[in-house]
Amino acid sequence: MAGPHPSVAATRVAVRRCLADVPSGSTVVVACSGGPDSLALVAATVHEARAGGWRVVGATVDHGMQDGSEAQTARVVEQMAEIGVDETLAARVTVDPGGLGPEAAARRARYAVLEQVAEHTAASVVLLGH
Numbered sequence: 001m002a003g004p005h006p007s008v009a010a011t012r013v014a015v016r017r018c019l020a021d022v023p024s025g026s027t028v029v030v031a032c033s034g035g036p037d038s039l040a041l042v043a044a045t046v047h048e049a050r051a052g053g054w055r056v057v058g059a060t061v062d063h064g065m066q067d068g069s070e071a072q073t074a075r076v077v078e079q080m081a082e083i084g085v086d087e088t089l090a091a092r093v094t095v096d097p098g099g100l101g102p103e104a105a106a107r108r109a110r111y112a113v114l115e116q117v118a119e120h121t122a123a124s125v126v127l128l129g130h
Helices: 006-018 036-052 068-083 101-119
Strands: 027-031 055-062 089-090 121-127
Touching: 006 036, 006 121, 027 036, 027 101, 036 055, 036 068, 055 068, 055 101, 068 089, 089 101, 101 121
Parallel strands: 027 055, 027 121, 055 089
Antiparallel strands: none
16 A cells, blocks of 8 residues: 655644754644645644644634635534544634735734633644645
């Protein structure tokens, strides 16, 4: 039987290395936008959590900047659950550019939510695809 595709194997190895010092039983938050990179990160983390004994929380942030973002957020939550995370969390934020520009302001809002999620879940680490 052949092993996983090389890109899947490489992602799993990267996650394993990132979590090498995280004690078994710890919570790991994975940020997921619903794009292929972040879904791959969720899948690799769920896979590695089986051996590492970690609890995986998938978190997504709806920036409310595009039509249909609420439905997209619901799809991401479903996808993370199907992949096998232990818990899903979704948050909607209001993005205030405040002189930063929309992308930087969205990133700032997203990171603030992820800090809150990490605190709420007592996570040891938050993984980001980009």
